Amino acid sequence: MSEEKHHIVPYRVYIIILVALVALTFASIGITKIELGAYSVAGALIFACIKSFLVLTYFMHLKYDKKYIRVMVAFVFALFVVVLVFTFLDYLYR
Amino acid sequence: MENTANNDHVHYDAEASKIGMWLFIFTELLLFGGLFLIYSVYRFMNPEAFHLAAEELNTSIGALNTVLLLISSMTIAMSTTTLQLKKKGATLGLLAITIIIGIVFLVNKYFEWGVKFDHGIWPGSEHLLNDFSQGEILFFGLYFVMTGLHALHIIIGLAIIVAAIVRIQKGTVHENRAALLENAGLYWHLVDLIWIFLFPLFYLIT
Numbered sequence: 542m543s544e545e546k547h548h549i550v551p552y553r554v555y556i557i558i559l560v561a562l563v564a565l566t567f568a569s570i571g572i573t574k575i576e577l578g579a580y581s582v583a584g585a586l587i588f589a590c591i592k593s594f595l596v597l598t599y600f601m602h603l604k605y606d607k608k609y610i611r612v613m614v615a616f617v618f619a620l621f622v623v624v625l626v627f628t629f630l631d632y633l634y635r
Numbered sequence: 636m637e638n639t640a641n642n643d644h645v646h647y648d649a650e651a652s653k654i655g656m657w658l659f660i661f662t663e664l665l666l667f668g669g670l671f672l673i674y675s676v677y678r679f680m681n682p683e684a685f686h687l688a689a690e691e692l693n694t695s696i697g698a699l700n701t702v703l704l705l706i707s708s709m710t711i712a713m714s715t716t717t718l719q720l721k722k723k724g725a726t727l728g729l730l731a732i733t734i735i736i737g738i739v740f741l742v743n744k745y746f747e748w749g750v751k752f753d754h755g756i757w758p759g760s761e762h763l764l765n766d767f768s769q770g771e772i773l774f775f776g777l778y779f780v781m782t783g784l785h786a787l788h789i790i791i792g793l794a795i796i797v798a799a800i801v802r803i804q805k806g807t808v809h810e811n812r813a814a815l816l817e818n819a820g821l822y823w824h825l826v827d828l829i830w831i832f833l834f835p836l837f838y839l840i841t
Contacts, residue, residue, distance in 0.1 A: 549716055549719045549720065551716070555709045555712050555713050555716075556709070559706065562705045563702055563705060566705070566834075567698075569835055573835070573839040585835035586832075589831050589832050589834075592831045593831050593832070596824055596831065597824075602817075606653070610657055613661070617661045618664075621665070621668045628672060628675075628676060629676075629679070632679060632680075
């Protein structure tokens, strides 16, 4: 194998990420059980964002890919956030 | 590698297929993004009804399915490593596990939807339209559309993994031509990614 672009990810990395993802899942269930009112939604969503970051970075190999793919993915998520913010600016202040 | 010599006439560009897959994933993200947008506006307008309707959903089944999808994501990610290490048997085994977990996910979904149907709750059912508030009808509409569309993606993902298994067995997908398996993996992780957001938004409403 002379090509360097094929980075072989060790199994250990995947197992660690899986453990972290499952732990975050139960943490998000736990946080919604506590009475935090509106903050429990925010808490569960923050856990979901951390989980999706881990999936994108390690399972979807963004960490090992060329940087421009990461930039494109970040752009799509940013686009979604912009649309979300503008929609709520409309609903909150109309 | 020598064994690629007889395939030289077949055009292969791993990076191009990866970009193509990512561009397709972007359209999928924005498709579900639109649905999440609708969800957030309706939930903002009907917070009480969404809270009430979500009590119908079983958090345990949702959590079980979340963990199952996360495990299957790991097994398919591992299969890309085993393929590069030229462990064909392990690759096929990991993909078989991924498929089994995907099917178990669908079976859970079948029972979960079955319980709703037994309670007379399905899109446009008389019980739903007559006895529920507008907000609850919206919640269940979004629930069925979003988890249904997600389940459809699971089925498509399973079909792509089967295609990858067949091609690995035939030897046309191997450590130097892994794009099909890697793209199958990307698609499966996308399905996982969407579920990561569906789970808290539908099952964890307090």
